Amino acid sequence: MRAEILSIGSELVSGQNLDTNSRWLSQQLGMLGVTVAYHTTLGDEMDDHLEAFRTAVGRAGLVLMTGGLGPTQDDLTREALALCAGVQLVEDAASLAAIAAIFERRNRPMADRNRVQAMFPEGAEPLPNPIGTAPGIWMKIGGAWVAAMPGVPSEMRRMFDDEVVPRLRGLGLGGRHIIHRKINLFGRGESDIERDAMDLTARGRIPEVGITASEATISFRITGSGETEEEAIRQAEPTAATIYERFGPMIVGEGTADVADGLFAELARTGATIATAESCTGGLIARMITAISGVSPYYLGGAVTYSNASKTTMLGVPTERIEAHGAVSPEVAAAMAEGIRNRLGATIGISTTGVAGPTGGTPEKPVGLVYLGLATADGTETRRLDLGIERPRDFIQIFSAKSALNWARLVLREV
Amino acid sequence: MRAEILSIGSELVSGQNLDTNSRWLSQQLGMLGVTVAYHTTLGDEMDDHLEAFRTAVGRAGLVLMTGGLGPTQDDLTREALALCAGVQLVEDAASLAAIAAIFERRNRPMADRNRVQAMFPEGAEPLPNPIGTAPGIWMKIGGAWVAAMPGVPSEMRRMFDDEVVPRLRGLGLGGRHIIHRKINLFGRGESDIERDAMDLTARGRIPEVGITASEATISFRITGSGETEEEAIRQAEPTAATIYERFGPMIVGEGTADVADGLFAELARTGATIATAESCTGGLIARMITAISGVSPYYLGGAVTYSNASKTTMLGVPTERIEAHGAVSPEVAAAMAEGIRNRLGATIGISTTGVAGPTGGTPEKPVGLVYLGLATADGTETRRLDLGIERPRDFIQIFSAKSALNWARLVLREV
Numbered sequence: 001m002r003a004e005i006l007s008i009g010s011e012l013v014s015g016q017n018l019d020t021n022s023r024w025l026s027q028q029l030g031m032l033g034v035t036v037a038y039h040t041t042l043g044d045e046m047d048d049h050l051e052a053f054r055t056a057v058g059r060a061g062l063v064l065m066t067g068g069l070g071p072t073q074d075d076l077t078r079e080a081l082a083l084c085a086g087v088q089l090v091e092d093a094a095s096l097a098a099i100a101a102i103f104e105r106r107n108r109p110m111a112d113r114n115r116v117q118a119m120f121p122e123g124a125e126p127l128p129n130p131i132g133t134a135p136g137i138w139m140k141i142g143g144a145w146v147a148a149m150p151g152v153p154s155e156m157r158r159m160f161d162d163e164v165v166p167r168l169r170g171l172g173l174g175g176r177h178i179i180h181r182k183i184n185l186f187g188r189g190e191s192d193i194e195r196d197a198m199d200l201t202a203r204g205r206i207p208e209v210g211i212t213a214s215e216a217t218i219s220f221r222i223t224g225s226g227e228t229e230e231e232a233i234r235q236a237e238p239t240a241a242t243i244y245e246r247f248g249p250m251i252v253g254e255g256t257a258d259v260a261d262g263l264f265a266e267l268a269r270t271g272a273t274i275a276t277a278e279s280c281t282g283g284l285i286a287r288m289i290t291a292i293s294g295v296s297p298y299y300l301g302g303a304v305t306y307s308n309a310s311k312t313t314m315l316g317v318p319t320e321r322i323e324a325h326g327a328v329s330p331e332v333a334a335a336m337a338e339g340i341r342n343r344l345g346a347t348i349g350i351s352t353t354g355v356a357g358p359t360g361g362t363p364e365k366p367v368g369l370v371y372l373g374l375a376t377a378d379g380t381e382t383r384r385l386d387l388g389i390e391r392p393r394d395f396i397q398i399f400s401a402k403s404a405l406n407w408a409r410l411v412l413r414e415v
Numbered sequence: 416m417r418a419e420i421l422s423i424g425s426e427l428v429s430g431q432n433l434d435t436n437s438r439w440l441s442q443q444l445g446m447l448g449v450t451v452a453y454h455t456t457l458g459d460e461m462d463d464h465l466e467a468f469r470t471a472v473g474r475a476g477l478v479l480m481t482g483g484l485g486p487t488q489d490d491l492t493r494e495a496l497a498l499c500a501g502v503q504l505v506e507d508a509a510s511l512a513a514i515a516a517i518f519e520r521r522n523r524p525m526a527d528r529n530r531v532q533a534m535f536p537e538g539a540e541p542l543p544n545p546i547g548t549a550p551g552i553w554m555k556i557g558g559a560w561v562a563a564m565p566g567v568p569s570e571m572r573r574m575f576d577d578e579v580v581p582r583l584r585g586l587g588l589g590g591r592h593i594i595h596r597k598i599n600l601f602g603r604g605e606s607d608i609e610r611d612a613m614d615l616t617a618r619g620r621i622p623e624v625g626i627t628a629s630e631a632t633i634s635f636r637i638t639g640s641g642e643t644e645e646e647a648i649r650q651a652e653p654t655a656a657t658i659y660e661r662f663g664p665m666i667v668g669e670g671t672a673d674v675a676d677g678l679f680a681e682l683a684r685t686g687a688t689i690a691t692a693e694s695c696t697g698g699l700i701a702r703m704i705t706a707i708s709g710v711s712p713y714y715l716g717g718a719v720t721y722s723n724a725s726k727t728t729m730l731g732v733p734t735e736r737i738e739a740h741g742a743v744s745p746e747v748a749a750a751m752a753e754g755i756r757n758r759l760g761a762t763i764g765i766s767t768t769g770v771a772g773p774t775g776g777t778p779e780k781p782v783g784l785v786y787l788g789l790a791t792a793d794g795t796e797t798r799r800l801d802l803g804i805e806r807p808r809d810f811i812q813i814f815s816a817k818s819a820l821n822w823a824r825l826v827l828r829e830v
Binding site for chain 2: 012013014015016017018019020022023024025026027028030036037038039040041042043045048051052055059180182189190191192194195198201202203210211212221275276278281282283284285286287289290291293294296299300301302303304305306307309310313314343344345356357358359360386387388389390391392393394395397
């Protein structure tokens with residue numbers, strides 16, 4: 001059985017508010033082993049309700065909807081469900097009493113228009129709402145089971161957990177368990193990685209593997225399923241092992257872990273310390289490191305040397321070197337990494353200097369040209385990145401910062 | 416003409432990632448006066464593509480889609496559009512050359528798989544993508560105009576602005592003009608500001624005013640409309656003037672401008688320079704400043720002094736002072752701000768030291784306790800923030816960073 005999720009509200013389809021209910025419901029259904037085929041968002045128009053409801057019950061076996069159950073004229077879900085099923089709306093005495101009781105508890109008079117919230121399509125089952133005035137609706141239309149829930153996220157979540165999940169189990173759904181593993185890589189492009197993973201991402205393979213990219217970090221996503229959670233985990237395991245074997249050094253972590261977390265793991269493992277000297281990344285490397293709680297024993301500190309004078313004052317980069325080679329040069333990157341390492345007594349010093357753009361590029365030193373430096377007790381190395389003049393400033397800064405963090409991670413990995 | 420927006424990707428329909436493209440496109444179409452009737456999200460299955468594409472072109476006059484234009488096996492948009500229109504896919508030489516040029520600029524070999532990104536349904540118009548390898552597609556299917564754009568938000572937005580909007584104007588859309596003005600404030604809580612703006616946010620008021628909050632910055636959003644853009648702007652103007660009059664010093668800027676942009680404006684106006692010394696914000700202040708292009712004449716640099724020793728080495732904070740008062744103290748915040756100001760010769764030095772949590776708090780110095788320092792030629796002041804032990808690390812870092820930036824902005828405002 002496949003599901004469709006409808007979210008109802010003009011404020012959503014107009015872009016005024018962002019719909020987060022559909023995502024949450026997709027995650028919950030995924031964990032129950034129900035595949036979600038579509039999300040549809042629609043506004044407060046009756047014709048659009050009928051069109052979207054009929055489309056949904058025609059192509060999905062389970063339709064979850066949120067919103068449109070309030071007491072105002074904009075709230076059309078009840079009526080549209082009745083029209084769609086070809087039945088009348090009838091008042092449910094128990095629901096009316098429950099709504100009245102909520103107003104009583106809040107010491108407020110119940111407005112007359114709230115009565116409409118106790119109206120249900122004939123034959124539908126009311127879903128109690130212990131924390132709000134809008135009860136939900138459970139019914140069958142054609143071949144599809146339909147659950148209508150309030151749009152308020154807290155009410156929707158509680159009703160889904162308490163009322164909808166037991167009914168899904170009653171339909172024999174939710175017997176299957178699904179788990180996801182997200183393995184994150186840095187250091188090569190998405191299409192490069194895809195080429196080396198064609199066997200894993202092939203359509204129809206079990207377990208299924210997808211590839212996504214976010215801020216220059218590439219992720220494999222393995223979906224394992226089974227009769228039990230353990231079985232689902234076991235199903236994903238060999239594929240995860242293959243990814244680790246094939247992409248080993250590029251893997252920075254799982255779940256939400258990004259390059260800085262991968263570096264943190266190596267710092268904690270080796271006991272090494274790190275210090276940062278940033279020009280074009282302007283504090284982003286420091287920010288990525290210090291967003292991690294518990295990193296303070298390993299991160300000594302850093303300098304953001306945006307001006308030439310600050311490179312000299314804070315890092316001891318010789319003025320002549322900046323004059324001879326320019327601030328964006330391997331020579332200055334090396335002196336910056338050495339400077340911060342020596343001043344703070346760190347195991348590793350890393351540095352960036354480059355042209356983040358969109359202005360400041362020259363034919364010799366275009367936007368996207370970045371030098372990284374890395375200093376250890378064994379000496380200092382530099383690397384050159386050519387990220388392309390068409391790249392936005394933000395990408396150049398993020399990619400450069402992650403490249404420097406990743407370089408340090410790989411160096412520590414060999415320790 | 417009504418529009419439908421499709422977002423394509425199994426990571427979206429499964430709930431792994433949150434779709435934000437549809438909302439942005441709805442907002443843009445709204446400003447052009449085009450009503451969006453539906454959003455539909457679908458996964459990477461060919462049958463679902465055909466079902467959703469056919470439904471959309473059957474019920475909408477304009478269909479915007481994002482995603483599925485990458486080089487991998489999961490990317491089905493091109494093929495599905497061709498099937499839906501009943502035409503072949505043909506290679507476009509100019510698009511292929513543009514893709515090859517991007518790889519060349521990045522000094523990386525073009526993978527064979529990327530060739531597929533130059534394939535278009537016969538008769539379709541390629542939409543150039545100057546910042547990525549996936550060109551977009553513009554075509555007509557039945558009675559509907561269709562624009563397919565990449566899923567990467569930065570690429571999608573640029574392509575919409577540069578390529579899709581002119582084509583929509585060519586279709587005679589955008590007759591009614593809607594404009595939004597977003598005025599951003601920092602320094603007081605959302606409910607405080609709301610209480611002082613009840614007359615502006617009243618339902619039914621023209622122009623409409625909403626209040627939103629994001630990362631401790633509060634925004635008023637005014638929606639003006641009219642037959643012409645000038646008329647829409649004129650409608651919003653008196654309301655904007657009222658907000659400026661009532662909230663004056665708290666206003667940091669409009670649109671995407673945040674506290675750092677407000678500071679940048681004051682730096683540029685006064686010609687002052689600034690330097691930063693960060694402990695608990697760990698480079699976030701530097702990052703917020705250097706995310707702004709053109710800031711380099713005014714931002715000299717900064718230190719991220721995460722360890723006690725680095726506070727002494729990089730900023731000259733006396734060891735005895737740290738021992739006597741602790742690193743989280745007004746005395747150390749003052750010495751940090753003075754230290755960075757003196758070392759870099761800046762007009763203003765700002766500093767932060769505090770407990771960002773979730774660990775590291777004590778009864779005397781709990782999580783959420785932060786001291787800010789601000790040093791000028793007139794002397795040095797400190798401020799204490801008590802953000803509350805229940806606040807997440809990220810909030811404490813962001814609020815502290817913005818508070819320091821805002822303090823410097825307000826000081827310069829008086830110059």
